Structure formats: structure tokens, C-alpha cells
Amino acid sequence: MISFMNVFGIWIAAFFTISIFSFLYKDNPFYKLSEQIFVGLSAAYWLVYIIYSIMMPNLFTKLIEDFSGNAILLIPAGLGLMMLMRLHPKTQWLSRYPISIMIGTTAGISMLRYMKSDILEQVTATMINPFSAPDAAGVVGNLLLIIGTVTGVYFFYFSKKQEGIFQIPSKIGIWFLMVSFGATFGYTVMARVSLLIGRLEFLLRDWLHIIT
Amino acid sequence: MKRSLPLILAFLVGFVVILSEFIPHRPFNQIVSTLEQWFMIISGFAILLGQISLIRMNTHKIVNKLPDWQYYLAGLISFALMLIFGILWGMQETPGLLGSGEGISSWLGAKPFDYLFTNAYMPLSATLFSLLAFFIASAAYRAFIIRGLESNLLMITAVIVIIGRTSIGTMLTGWLPESMQFWHFPILADFIMEYPNSAAQRAILISAGLGIVGSSLRIILGIERSYLGGEK
Structure with a gap:
């Protein structure tokens, strides 16, 4: 048997779904209310998630279980508290220390990670023999892959103005980028429409029981 | 001191992380794993900072009765409810301060936090993103x-x-003979995804990667200082 709270939950979900869809007509109090509730719920969801998945296992649990053995964790905890000092204008400068550690770590890690995965591996994957493909479509595809990558990278070279003959590879690069943006656009449309179908299914099946 | 020390810290931390890649032995590998753990803890506080900032901003609007203050009040109430439920009874398998709340969970059919997540957060999130289907059409x-x-x-x-x-692609060009299979919509879509799309994505990855390496070096060497803010 479906409990009262189950049905109540479905009605809450239906109310929020219709309130958000009402924006398609025009901005209205129901949409504004749902929007702000979403902001509040979203912020609290991530805060609770961070508490249980990061702060508890990495800091609080360790300090509670073995304080002396994990006393070094008081340093990041202190740096974290210094981060909160940003809220007060007079102590704002204290937040520069934790920020500098975060920025320094991120810069070091990103530099190595992107150098390997996004530059060296991608360049290696482009250095192929285009004629090694088994069929004509594969050969054309490989040639497109090489030309597209080279001209695409060329398009992003902004240190010198691309004029005259130097403009041609840049133009070809733009065509490849447009094809890629088109493919991404197509996928985005499909993903959003699939979400829309999901919400309509919820309204018609779970809420109104019109479809099964 | 207020600006120089953070710059030195960023340089030292970034330099040690890079060095550990080339010398993957003690103490460098240990220092890097410690730094990564510290990073997670500090980023947890950074997220908390964001939430406090949101509360302050909303409270300011409510106290000063700025336009639409009632909606911000609703936002704050929903924030407080979700946070209190999460802290008291936990989420999913994780217990909260009062345990897993078997009593309230059996009444609601789920933990209070999960109940709000399923019946409020999920529908709101999915519907907001599905709205984009309409705006994408006009775009x-x-x-x-x-x-x-x-x-x-x-x-x-x-x-x-x-x-x-989608299935319409198979239906529209399914009748094409074997020699013209390349023009069959699903095969054409696969070709686009595999070659021209991959080429452009690769160009974006390589260019963005070069940009990230450049900006990382600027940060580590102290040339890029905007993260310290404008004041002295």
C-alpha cells in the first residue's frame, strides 16, 4: 500500500515541476519560489555531502579517533578557518595563505596532468599513418582527423594576427570546430529533451496515472 | 608580508608537486599526498565559505525587505531544513548525529534528507534543466x-x-543499398563523432592544455597574482 507520505512526496514533486514549467508562459511567483527553494536545497545538499564525504573521513573522524597521531591535521584545519576570515574585511588578508596553498597545489598538479593527458597523449594519437585504415572512409576520416587537429590548434594561435595566406588554415580550423560544436549541440538537445520526457512521464504516470 | 609570503608559499607548494613527478621517492611523494589531503580539507572550508556567503546575502535582502525578499526567505528555510535533516539523520547509508532515524525513516519511506532530495531537489533540478530544451530550440x-x-x-x-x-535515423535511411551505407544516418553520425568531432575536440584539448601549462607556470613563478586580490 502506498503511504500518505509517498503520495505527499509525489504532490510536492508535481507542484515544483509545474511551477518551473510555468516560466515558459512568463516569470511568476511560483517560479520564483521554486527557483529560490532549489538554490537553498542545492546549497545544503552540497554542504552535507562535503561534510560526510570529505570533512568527516579526512579531518574530524581522524582527530576524534587518534588526536595525537593526527595532530598535523590541525594545520589544514587552521588554514580552513583562515579561509573563513575572508568574511570580515579586517581579517580578509589571512585567507591569502590557504588560497595560495590551494592555488599552488592546483597549478602544480594541473600542469603535469594536462601536459601528459591533454597535450602529449593527444599529439601522439594524432601522429598516425592515414593510409593504414582498411577502407576509403577510414583513410578520409584519418586525413580529416590530422587536418582538423592541426588547423584547429592553428586557429587558437593568437600571438600573431592571421592575415592573407595564414588565414586559410585558421578558417578550416573554424569549420572543424563548428562541426564539433554542432555535434555537442545535438547531444545537448537530446539530453535536455530526454529530461523533458522524464518530467512529462512523471506528471502523466506517477502523478496523474494517465499512462502506465 | 601580506603579499610576499603567500607568493612564496604558492611557489614552494607548486615546485614540490612538480618535483615529485620527477623524483617519485620519499619525502616528495609523501609531501604531495599530504598536500592533496590538505587541499581537500581546505576546499571543504572554501565550500562552507560559499554557503555562509549565500546565507549572509539572503539575510541582508530579508532584513532590509528588498524586492522579492519573501522568496529569499523560502530559500533560507529550505537550506536550513535540508541541512538540519542531513546533520541529524545523515544521508543514504551514512548516519547522522541522531543515528539513522529508523522511526522517522519508516514513516517517510526514506531518511528525511533523502526524502527531500527525491521529492524536491531532484524534480526541481531535472525540470530546470529540461526547460533548456525549449530555449535551445529558439537558439x-x-x-x-x-x-x-x-x-x-x-x-x-x-x-x-x-x-x-535516434530510431528515426534508422527508419529514414534503412532502405539504402549496401554500396551507399556510408550515407545511412547512424553510420554518418558515427563518422562525424569519430573523425571531424574528435579532431576539433583534440585541437581544443591541446590548446587548452597549453594554456593551462602556461598559466600554471605564471602562478608558480609569481607572475600571475590576481588570486591575491587587489589590496596591499
């Missing part, structure tokens, strides 16, 4: 009427990918 129309070569390329590719990835 596509605007892109179409520009009628340049680039916009045509974008739209033709989008149409081929959408048709090729």
Missing part, C-alpha cells in the same frame, strides 16, 4: 537564420547527430 532557430557557412555546418551536424542517434 537553434536564431543560429539558422544567420545563414553563414559556419552556422550551416553547425546546424547540419547537429541535425545529422540527432537523427542518427
Whole structure:
């Protein structure tokens, strides 16, 4: 048997779904209310998630279980508290220390990670023999892959103005980028429409029981 | 001191992380794993900072009765409810301060936090993102009427990918003979995804990667200082 709270939950979900869809007509109090509730719920969801998945296992649990053995964790905890000092204008400068550690770590890690995965591996994957493909479509595809990558990278070279003959590879690069943006656009449309179908299914099946 | 010490800290930390890649032995590997753990803890506080800032901003609007203050009050109440439920009874398998709340969970059919997540957060999130389906349609129309070569390329590719990835694509060109299979919508969509799309994505990855390496070096060497803020 479906409990009262189950049905109540479905009605809450239906109310929020219709309130958000009402924006398609025009901005209205129901949409504004749902929007702000979403902001509040979203912020609290991530805060609770961070508490249980990061702060508890990495800091609080360790300090509670073995304080002396994990006393070094008081340093990041202190740096974290210094981060909160940003809220007060007079102590704002204290937040520069934790920020500098975060920025320094991120810069070091990103530099190595992107150098390997996004530059060296991608360049290696482009250095192929285009004629090694088994069929004509594969050969054309490989040639497109090489030309597209080279001209695409060329398009992003902004240190010198691309004029005259130097403009041609840049133009070809733009065509490849447009094809890629088109493919991404197509996928985005499909993903959003699939979400829309999901919400309509919820309204018609779970809420109104019109479809099964 | 207020600016120099953070710059030195960023340099030292970044330098040690890079050095550990080339000397993957003690103490460098230990220092890096410690730094990564510290990073997670500090980023947890950074998220908390964001939430406190949100509360302060909303409270300011409510106290000063700025336009639409009632909605911000609703936002704050929903924030407080979700947070209190999460802290008291936990989420999913994780217990909270009062344990897993078997009593309230059996009444609601789920933990209070999960109940709110399923019946409020999820529908709101999915519906908000599904709204984009309508706005994307109007964006596509605007892109179409520009009628340049680039916009045509974008739209033709989008149409081929959408048709090729759905059952209508198979239906429309399924009758094509074996010799013309390349023009079958699903195969054409696969070709676009595998070659021209991969080429452009690769170009973006390589260029963005070069940009990230450049900006990382600027940060580590102290040339890029905007993260310290404007004041002395």
C-alpha cells in the first residue's frame, strides 16, 4: 500500500515541476519560489555531502579517533578557518595563505596532468599513418582527423594576427570546430529533451496515472 | 608580508608537486599526498565559505525587505531544513548525529534528507534543466537564420547527430543499398563523432592544455597574482 507520505512526496514533486514549467508562459511567483527553494536545497545538499564525504573521513573522524597521531591535521584545519576570515574585511588578508596553498597545489598538479593527458597523449594519437585504415572512409576520416587537429590548434594561435595566406588554415580550423560544436549541440538537445520526457512521464504516470 | 609570503608559499607548494613527478621517492611523494589531503580539507572550508556567503546575502535582502525578499526567505528555510535533516539523520547509508532515524525513516519511506532530495531537489533540478530544451530550440532557430557557412555546418551536424542517434535515423535511411551505407544516418553520425568531432575536440584539448601549462607556470613563478586580490 502506498503511504500518505509517498503520495505527499509525489504532490510536492508535481507542484515544483509545474511551477518551473510555468516560466515558459512568463516569470511568476511560483517560479520564483521554486527557483529560490532549489538554490537553498542545492546549497545544503552540497554542504552535507562535503561534510560526510570529505570533512568527516579526512579531518574530524581522524582527530576524534587518534588526536595525537593526527595532530598535523590541525594545520589544514587552521588554514580552513583562515579561509573563513575572508568574511570580515579586517581579517580578509589571512585567507591569502590557504588560497595560495590551494592555488599552488592546483597549478602544480594541473600542469603535469594536462601536459601528459591533454597535450602529449593527444599529439601522439594524432601522429598516425592515414593510409593504414582498411577502407576509403577510414583513410578520409584519418586525413580529416590530422587536418582538423592541426588547423584547429592553428586557429587558437593568437600571438600573431592571421592575415592573407595564414588565414586559410585558421578558417578550416573554424569549420572543424563548428562541426564539433554542432555535434555537442545535438547531444545537448537530446539530453535536455530526454529530461523533458522524464518530467512529462512523471506528471502523466506517477502523478496523474494517465499512462502506465 | 601580506603579499610576499603567500607568493612564496604558492611557489614552494607548486615546485614540490612538480618535483615529485620527477623524483617519485620519499619525502616528495609523501609531501604531495599530504598536500592533496590538505587541499581537500581546505576546499571543504572554501565550500562552507560559499554557503555562509549565500546565507549572509539572503539575510541582508530579508532584513532590509528588498524586492522579492519573501522568496529569499523560502530559500533560507529550505537550506536550513535540508541541512538540519542531513546533520541529524545523515544521508543514504551514512548516519547522522541522531543515528539513522529508523522511526522517522519508516514513516517517510526514506531518511528525511533523502526524502527531500527525491521529492524536491531532484524534480526541481531535472525540470530546470529540461526547460533548456525549449530555449535551445529558439537558439537553434536564431543560429539558422544567420545563414553563414559556419552556422550551416553547425546546424547540419547537429541535425545529422540527432537523427542518427535516434530510431528515426534508422527508419529514414534503412532502405539504402549496401554500396551507399556510408550515407545511412547512424553510420554518418558515427563518422562525424569519430573523425571531424574528435579532431576539433583534440585541437581544443591541446590548446587548452597549453594554456593551462602556461598559466600554471605564471602562478608558480609569481607572475600571475590576481588570486591575491587587489589590496596591499
